[in-house]
Amino acid sequence: MCPEIVDEAAQVWFGPQHVSAHGWATKLTIVGDYIVECDPNAGYFHRSAEKCLEFRNFQQGALIMERLCMLEAFLAEYPYVKAVEQIAQLDVPERARVMRTIMMEASRIHSLQFWWGQFGAELGLFAMTLWPWVDREYFLDAFEELTGSRHAVSYSAPGGVKYDFNEKSIKMLERALDRLEDRLPKFRDMILRSPTFKLRTKKIGLFDAAQGLKWGLSGPNIKACGIPMDLRKDDPDPNLAYEMCDWEVPVTTNEDHPGQCDAYDRMSQRFKEIETSASIIRQLLPQVPEGPIIDPKARAKANRLPEGEAYGRVEGTRGVTTLFLKTADKAQTPYRAKIRGPCFASYYSLKHLVPGSTFADFVVIFGSLDPYPGWWDR
Amino acid sequence: MSEPDIYLTTVSPSAVAQAVRSKCPDVTQKSMQGNRLELIVPPSRIRDVVGLLNELISDALPESVFGIDLQNDRYELIYVFWSHLNRMLCQLRVSLEGTVPEVDSVCDIFPGLEWHERETHEMFGIGFKGHPDLRLLLLPEELSGKYPLRKRFKTDRSRLSETGLPEARPGSKEAET
Numbered sequence: 279m280c281p282e283i284v285d286e287a288a289q290v291w292f293g294p295q296h297v298s299a300h301g302w303a304t305k306l307t308i309v310g311d312y313i314v315e316c317d318p319n320a321g322y323f324h325r326s327a328e329k330c331l332e333f334r335n336f337q338q339g340a341l342i343m344e345r346l347c348m349l350e351a352f353l354a355e356y357p358y359v360k361a362v363e364q365i366a367q368l369d370v371p372e373r374a375r376v377m378r379t380i381m382m383e384a385s386r387i388h389s390l391q392f393w394w395g396q397f398g399a400e401l402g403l404f405a406m407t408l409w410p411w412v413d414r415e416y417f418l419d420a421f422e423e424l425t426g427s428r429h430a431v432s433y434s435a436p437g438g439v440k441y442d443f444n445e446k447s448i449k450m451l452e453r454a455l456d457r458l459e460d461r462l463p464k465f466r467d468m469i470l471r472s473p474t475f476k477l478r479t480k481k482i483g484l485f486d487a488a489q490g491l492k493w494g495l496s497g498p499n500i501k502a503c504g505i506p507m508d509l510r511k512d513d514p515d516p517n518l519a520y521e522m523c524d525w526e527v528p529v530t531t532n533e534d535h536p537g538q539c540d541a542y543d544r545m546s547q548r549f550k551e552i553e554t555s556a557s558i559i560r561q562l563l564p565q566v567p568e569g570p571i572i573d574p575k576a577r578a579k580a581n582r583l584p585e586g587e588a589y590g591r592v593e594g595t596r597g598v599t600t601l602f603l604k605t606a607d608k609a610q611t612p613y614r615a616k617i618r619g620p621c622f623a624s625y626y627s628l629k630h631l632v633p634g635s636t637f638a639d640f641v642v643i644f645g646s647l648d649p650y651p652g653w654w655d656r
Numbered sequence: 657m658s659e660p661d662i663y664l665t666t667v668s669p670s671a672v673a674q675a676v677r678s679k680c681p682d683v684t685q686k687s688m689q690g691n692r693l694e695l696i697v698p699p700s701r702i703r704d705v706v707g708l709l710n711e712l713i714s715d716a717l718p719e720s721v722f723g724i725d726l727q728n729d730r731y732e733l734i735y736v737f738w739s740h741l742n743r744m745l746c747q748l749r750v751s752l753e754g755t756v757p758e759v760d761s762v763c764d765i766f767p768g769l770e771w772h773e774r775e776t777h778e779m780f781g782i783g784f785k786g787h788p789d790l791r792l793l794l795l796p797e798e799l800s801g802k803y804p805l806r807k808r809f810k811t812d813r814s815r816l817s818e819t820g821l822p823e824a825r826p827g828s829k830e831a832e833t
Binding site: 321491493496512589600602613616622 | 691714715716717718719720725734738740743745766767772792793794795805
């Protein structure tokens, strides 16, 4: 920066009190209306989850994981469960595999509904906030019926799942899907065709796929650039049931800027994600086989694990979510657990993505990456 | 629409291993299970190997860098890269020793690793030479230099006197650490 600009520059803390900052703070250096420097500050939400995991046994660990991101609790706990299953070499009954997959996709829909409501609020379109949040309640009701809890669901356990589907929970899940499928197309047209929304999001926060990958972005943020990068297809998991249904990785390609994505593309990509997840659930629901939901010896086997290392991965709502687990011989707790949250990269990328844009667009760029502080602070 | 540039070249895990080992003969290959490649890299070679991965794998996603405390002043660093195009997971392992372990930073090659290195520095006390910004990322100021993810960090007793709670029961999990 040349000295004249520095003289004019003002430093503004965006958050933690700002409504759209949701309790975390980013230091912005501003000249006039333009942001010249962005310094994201993590740590406001740090609860030392990795150290906590070292003091919890292999049944309890998943409970800490789901509390990192309550919006996608079914997905957040899975990398831990998967890593334990790998080290203990547990077999998962087929019924549990399908049920897990269904609930993970329902969780993805729920998380995305929460996100686009919140994104509306950040743009100042407050009515848009409440539309999906009403629909989201129906999913929460279904979660409550199945697991007894609306957010901290604690569903997957090493070797299977904890709660069996019953008639009522399936009916509630179908009711939530019916409502979603009825209302989502209307909302999508209403938002994506709205001139106000287009003005606010087109050409805002533009980056290309190669750049995004270098920053560590994944999930919908990369798929919006037209690259079908999705762990559900790329790294098929034998303990899940994605191969039992017919689906394609949704991608968004924009004719105006191929290989790149802006906030508008990321929004339309996430609508496609919701549709894909709904179609996966619709296909899997009639295919749930009869049988046990958990390997009866799983609990004993996961009590003490042999020495080993495992890397559990799942395609979360926001991108690649992984957990590295290292155990000592006959250990009851992990020796080391490392969580990789997808938003660690999206929050970091603001440092490169934001400078040059106007102050008013900061919320749009930030919001369109689907940030969740639990994933970067852990 | 034309395909994005990063979509042009594919490379197999064995070809990557071969290219790395011909450039850096002191790198050893641990195992190869399916699409997972694991290389053991001497600390002095990490920049060469990561630079080579960047050239060979056009769509490398830097997943993470993290430390493991192996106790008695021995540490292990693991670098994880994923390639969607090649369906390849590449893990690099670096062993470090000493009271002030140090390794070259690779965040100019993969900017996404900048914060991972910063976190590893504050949690394990591993230095990254050439890193532009090693301030604390997640920890509060009073934990600066305490390196809480090291095994010798006392989790529950370290600040117990401030809370006024009694000492941990002898033989309990907390007392052992």
